[in-house]
Amino acid sequence: MLHGVPVPDPYRWLEDGDAPEVQAWTEAQGLHTRRALDALPGIDAVRRRLTQLFSIGTLSPPTIRGGRLFYERRDGKQEQPRLLVRDGLRGADRVLVDPAAQAGDGATALDWYYPSPDGRRVAYGLSEGGSEKSVLRVLDVQGGRPLPDAIPHTRACSLEWRRDGSGFFYTRYPDPKSVAAGEENYHRRVFEHLLGRDWREDPLVFEAREPEDWPSVHLSPDGRLLAVSVSKGWTRTDVYLRDLSSASGFTTVVEGEDALFGVVLRSDRLYLVTNSGAPRFRVLAADPRRPERAAWTELIPESGDVIEGVEVVWDRILVQRLRDASSRVTLHDLEGRLLREVELPGIGSVAGLTGEWDGHEAFLGFSSYTVPPLVLRLALPAGEAEVWERVEADVEADAYRADLVRYPSRDGTVISMFLVRRKDRPAAGGPGVLTGYGGFNVSLTPAFGRGLLHFLESGGLFAVAHLRGGGEYGEAWHRAGMLGNKQNAFDDLIAAAEWLVHQGLVARDRLAILGGSNGGLLVGAALTQRPELFRGAVCQVPLLDMLRFHRFRIARLWVPEYGSPEDPVAFRWLLAYSPYHHVIDGTPYPAVLLTTGESDSRVDPMHARKMAARLQAATSSGRPVLLRVESRAGHGQGKPVSKVIEEWTDVWAFVGSELGMG
DSSP states (O other), X not given: OBTTBOOOOTTGGGGOTXXXXXXXXXXXXXXXXXXXXXXXXTHHHHHHHHHHHTTSOXXXXXEEETTEEEEEEEOTTOSSOEEEXXXXXXXXXXXXXXXXXXXXXXXXXXXXXXXXXXXXEEEEEEEETTOOOOEEEEEETTTTEEEEEEEOXXXXXXXXXXXXSSEEEEEEOOOGGGSOTTOTTOOOEEEEEETXXXXXXXXXXXXXXXXXXXXXXXXXXXXXXXXXXXXXTTTEXXXXXEETTSSOOOEEEEOXXXXXXXXXXOSSOEEEEEOTTOTTOEEEEEBTTBOSGGGOEEEEOOXXXXXXXXXXXXXXXXXXXXXXXXXXXXXXXXXXXXXXXXXXXSSOEEEEEEEOTTOSEEEEEEEETTEEEEEEEEETTTTEEEEEEEOOOOOOGGGEEEEEEEEEOTTSOEEEEEEEEETTSOSXXXXXXXXXXXXXXXXXXXXXXXXXXXXXXXXXXXXXXXXXXXXXXXXXXXXTTSGGGTHHHHHHHHHHHHHHHHTTSSOGGGEEEEEETHHHHHHHHHHHHOGGGOSEEEEESOOOOTTTGGGSTTGGGGHHHHOOTTSHHHHHHHHHHOGGGGOOTTOOOOEEEEEEETTOSSSOTHHHHHHHHHHHHHOOSOOOEEEEEETTOOSSTTOOHHHHHHHHHHHHHHHHHHTTOO
16 A cells, blocks of 8 residues: 555565575576577577677777877777777877776676876776676876775766876765665765775765765866765756865855756866756856856857757867757857857767867767767867767668658657668658657767667668657756656657558557667556557666665665655656556557666666566467566676677567568
8 A cells, every 4th residue: 555545566576686486487587588589580690790780899089188098999899898098199009998808708897987187097997797886996007007096886986186196086885884774875975085095094075965966076177176066866956166275165156956057167267057047058157266156157048959068178168069869069269159060970979078178179979870989089279070080880871861850749749750761761661660768858869879770771760759858958858758747758659659650651560669777667658558559669677666666776866857656746646657557467468578687786677577577467469578687787888798799689689570570
């Protein structure tokens, strides 16, 4: 009984993944799934093609420190991206960190890295088996020698080096032994570390007020000013500033406002990227000596584009923007005046905008659905772009097209959607896969998909809907699909499916949906609300029991986005769509493939287990409901390429079989 409402939960026993009976059940499910998937026609051909496609590597834009360029790259059959360093623009690459060499199965991953200002040292985090639970280590760059420093509990670390490289400010979680059970994933704090000191002796610099708060650190180039931005959910950021040259504590820059504030800190200026009074964001500036709101000035006003972030390099402000879910970059002077738009290769995604504060160049990563990753170098102050590095691949980008279309949702709201296909694919009918996300202010932009290429080569149409709850059209768009408005995101996806069929672009019996994490919740809601619309569904690392989600892993962090089941008002809207609770016996459900990872430290695998059991018991269609559990894998981050190939082989073979693709 929850808030006076009876809530059946027949598979509560599947929540405890350590229980012997649950492990036995999961093992039996795994055997059943493998028999079903291995028998699919053409699965070996899918595996061979994906093995070729995943030999297309990855590439990140470099971080420049002290004349050295640090960047990540994966080539060919390498299991994980490696951290490389290059002395100067055209110097030879050296391998600094090869995470795959740490474990025989390639499941050790590089989570993050931060070079010191002089480029002599680099702090980085490694985690095991997809857990994202990092251990911070430090490396001497010149000789490749590891320093003795090793700091645990540094998941998704934010770090700023002291100017002289003697130590750094960083975030970490408490020692699990020092907090109550279940609290080890919260209470993220800011500490200061001096190289060579035992991490247990690191002084506390900043402690957030609530256990779920998420502080990040920002240090001015002269090392004098320290800012801490504290994310409180996905709609609010508080900002505090401290002058390290004095004995004074933190000054409040902004606190308690229901708005986001991104921080870029320079020695004489504090830049704020905010949706305060501007749902599509604007850029403000403050004098660190007078950071109060009354002294703020607006540099770059809100426009029709969504501002995603800025980088300040020497006397230029680079602004990363979004227009109809495709990236743009504009160049401004320090007073915010527009100088030019940077020419990009076409529609696509900018992944990272980097530059050294006193340098004369910036870098950005770019990719699109059929354009492999490349890095552009922008020569400043003019801002002309040239290709610095690219991933070589035998991909006929000109053989494909990506069209932006618009369709009405249930309430008449107009939703945009990318349709990606081969140019020679027949316009009418045929198989299609629809995906979306619709949450957490996340934007689905055109990014390179190695597995997607196989589906497109086989004649499929791939549809990416920009649902409410995402960030494609600013904060108002986000809020229209969160909390009590969450059903809008599901309605937007369902309307996309109806539109694709009505337009004749996809045959009614040849449409599948695919999504992961919050997108897995989206898939679960769509297949339980409108099962007749879909022939197949791929539900990856999903949330599905929305009445107990907050009890597991780090899920209390998501209460500001979904609401808490312990709140009687939020309980009503969560119960109204919670997929696990809306499975109805005797319903002809589509074929479903649920995937999860044993080490997922974000979304507990219990969601996929419970949903698989419930659907298997309820469906009357005779179509398969399969549960795929990956060992030594988590939410997806840090998964070795060999495991990625096997997972997507199963996904695309399953989709191809259900959609009649041979």
